[in-house]
Amino acid sequence: MKLLLLPSLLLLSHWVIANQFTNPQVPIREAQISTPLLRLHKALIEIESISGNEHEVGKHLVSYLESHNFTVETQDVPAVASDQRPRRNVLAWKGKQRKTRTLLTSHMDVVPPYWPYKREGDEIWGRGSVDAKGSLATQIIAFEELYAAGGISEGDVALLFVVGEEQFGDGMKKANDLGMSWDTVIFGEPTEMKLASGHKGITGLQITAKGKAGHSGYPHLGKNANAMLIPALHALLNVDLPWSEKYGNTTLNIGRVEGGVAANVIAEDAKATIAIRIADGPPEVVQKIVLDTIQKAGEELDVTFTAGYGPVFINSDVEGFETIVVNYGTDIPNLEGDHKRYLYGPGSILLAHSDHEHISVSDLESAVEGYKALIKHSLK
Incomplete structure (x- = not known):
């Protein structure tokens, strides 16, 4: 029996070694x-x-x-x-x-x-x-x-x-x-x-609109905060912002918009949060452009800027x-x-x-x- 056992062990060891490197079910990378x-x-x-x-x-x-x-x-x-x-x-x-x-x-x-x-x-x-x-x-x-x-x-x-x-x-x-x-x-x-x-640099802002709630069937009795906010957002999407050779265009992202409670209720509150990636100049320059654009939209909106930095x-x-x-x-x-x-x-x-x-x-x-x-x- 001893003479039969040794060859069996040798065969088993060769099988283990061979399969360690050739078994397609166990990729080497997984180790x-x-x-x-x-x-x-x-x-x-x-x-x-x-x-x-x-x-x-x-x-x-x-x-x-x-x-x-x-x-x-x-x-x-x-x-x-x-x-x-x-x-x-x-x-x-x-x-x-x-x-x-x-x-x-x-x-x-x-x-x-x-x-x-x-x-x-x-x-x-x-x-x-x-x-x-x-x-x-x-x-x-x-x-x-x-x-x-x-x-x-x-x-x-x-x-x-x-x-x-x-x-x-x-x-x-x-x-x-x-x-x-x-x-x-x-x-x-x-x-x-x-x-x-x-x-790029960055600055952020939040625009807030305060309207007057009411029944949507009588819009003249209320003031829709969403309708106040939307023209300002549209204007910002089309405004010219600073650019540079190295960093390209300053980009503006309207990241979140919230407003109203239901389709049949005049929206009393609305707000939008925006992130701006600055390609040239200090944040104050971009903030002034943004503020001027919002004011030209002709609505009473509150604007709050977060601290930022230039490129x-x-x-x-x-x-x-x-x-x-x-x-x-x-x-x-x-x-x-x-x-x-x-x-x-x-x-x-x-x-x-x-x-x-x-x-x-x-x-x-x-x-x-x-x-x-x-x-x-x-x-x-």
């Missing part, structure tokens, strides 16, 4: 789900962290970083709503030296609604897979791999992950109270792994990277200081904020190398 990068990315996506609800993802980041021998400091950021749990910015570095030359930073919050994690071959789907948990995970892994290889040392690089970027930027604004400064800050956002040389210059002087200009906003204007700033990350903004947000495994892996190159350049 990569166990890499540190993909495990971290998956864990971050699986935690719902819509703006204002970043408590759990922040807790996970602290746990992860501490377990990987980072020194971690947290900073409380006021809750958006009274019924929400505390949320915190997370600052981390290696060793005892809090002050570093370079900072890697991204945001842990995402836009609604939550979409769960899903893997389809080389693609990873889910809310935040692109914006910006792809950047967050690849920044951490790039730091860890460089540090382990001796490419960076204590005092070279820190990590900062903030809350609230998708709403008011309150996390990064609060980070100004950390009392820190850096020579270079590398911001993580989806740039298709190109270096952004700049992004943002970003450094892009690193060899080996393509460059791009982006139309979205970032936390770059919210972080005070005289530092070089770079904007880079995996994934496309065209997939972010959508129900088909996804990123490829290969892009995540490439972004790790991209961040390493940017870190090395910043420390020259």
